[in-house]
Amino acid sequence: MRTMSDTVVVGLDIGGTSTRAAAVTLDGVRLGTGRAGGGNPTSHGAERAAGELLAALRAALTGVDPGRVRAGTIGLAGAGRLLADPQGRAAFDRAWSDAGLRCPYAVHGDALVAYASGTASPDGTVLIAGTGAIAAQVHELRLDRVADGHGWLLGDAGSGFWLGREAVRRLLSDLDRGQRPGDLTGPVLAELTGSPAVADPSRATVDAVVQVVTRRPPVELARLAPLVVTAARAGEPVATALVAEAATLLVESAGRIRPAGATDPVVLGGGLLTGDTPLADAVRAELARRWPDAPLHAAGDGAAAAAWLAARDLPGVTDPAALHARLVPAAT
Template sequence: MTPTALHLGIDAGGSRTRAVLLDAAGRAVGRGEGPGANPAGAGTAPAAVRLAATASAALGDRPPGAVTACLIGLAGHRALADPAAFADRFRRALRLEAPVLLVPDAVPALGTAAPTGTDGTVLVAGTGAVCVRVAGLRAVAANGGLGWLLGDEGSGWWIGREAVRRAHAQPDGALGSLVRAHCAAGSSDELLRWAYDGPPRGLAALAAPVCRLAATGEPTARAITDTAADHLAALARATARPGQPLVLSGSVATADGPVRTRLLHLLADLDPLLPRTDPATAAARLAANAACHDLPAL
């Protein structure tokens, strides 16, 4: 590895994308942030453009040719019909000369708490919810991840949906008041229009205030967050292998609050780990490791 080597890591989720540029000593020398780049939601071509724009922000005034390795952890990886073509589209959009490794977002998520190159399981609960067992740079088993239409139980979207349902049924309670204020809905009909007219991530934005309300002991909100944790724990138990690391990832699973507290209790025997760094930094470290071991790019 040359002293001037730069390693680019990208964490691309459904709601936002982050990029980190590390130098040969592992120091962060650039960061970028942009909108979500999940190809299942944004579309393949727009997702590649968003990835390139976020990476360009991390590069700053450095030429793309200075990057010697790049790894992208991509939500919606399974939705790609041709991952190699997608990686090439991104490479051309950024004018990148380095190889690009395109992996599921669970791969760098594992690296936020487990040593680089370790096999293990990641429970991701943010906008959506999925649990993935990782070996090397590949997902070898997964549960959940069906998206908002067919699944994502326990996710931010699911918490938001449940909150809207309860608020519609009981508009005068504490949860109903919170939801109607968040949605600027003066009536039940306006609440329904807000829910149906907006994107699924709009419902996911309700998760944080609902969790804060649950933390005060409000029973309806607490029932939602308890059930969310139960769903997520079931995903983890169906996927994880005893003796391997289990890492929690995503805002719902890792933010200090009732979901995380209950998850840590329900999964105590699996010794779940919380992130020590961010996924984009972990992706950049994995890119450096891949470059050292001459791993093939997509």
């Protein structure tokens, strides 16, 4: 008879900058973890994503008999596109089998995995703000309705991209007015132009800023978001106002899909909402105002959550919440 400690599940969380894998037993012993490079199949191509998948899997399975693995789940952005692409799916199948795995695996969106890393509740909302921003309703542990996630040109309201772009807009407004940049816009100017202090709020400086930004991919504006977070933490008024506006926009996106009066949990994910940031604080406060009875959780270990998603459908699993408590480290 197979016991909880015999049965192994693997979970993978494939992000744009890193891929993480975890191999765990059903009684919660972590047998191995693996980490590899970014593997988003939409941006990197499915072949490369599959290569990172294999590297992370092999690391997590070091010293583990792959025959013990009964199930696996892969969470990634663009899951739908991968599943619709026979070549991409074949590349993932090959990586899976090259790792020695014979069990089936499921593919889910990264938003579902982020959600499951914060709660075992089958129904709730996940709100993610990193480079981009998206909110999704989860129903019976499937992604249901989605709000935003429309990309930087049309959406990502309140995201890192949004914060960075707005910071540059405030800088350009200072320069247009002939004012010296302030405690947020000064560091933004220094970051963009490499000059630590510019005493010249002239059109030449304006042109230099616009040129630096427009020469790069627009999404790189998200790199300026930490400057806004840092300035807001120090109480700088422009950054504080931007963070408040971003929080309003993010919660507005969630409100497009989350019913008024909902009491199921909200999970906060993405670099801007999982850390101890002023934006996370502002979003939590606004969520608590709008849905006072909803538990708030931070997203945690995505690979472990993916492993839990794989495990909960196995025969003999009767208490998925208890399994979640064993498998997924609490983030907050």
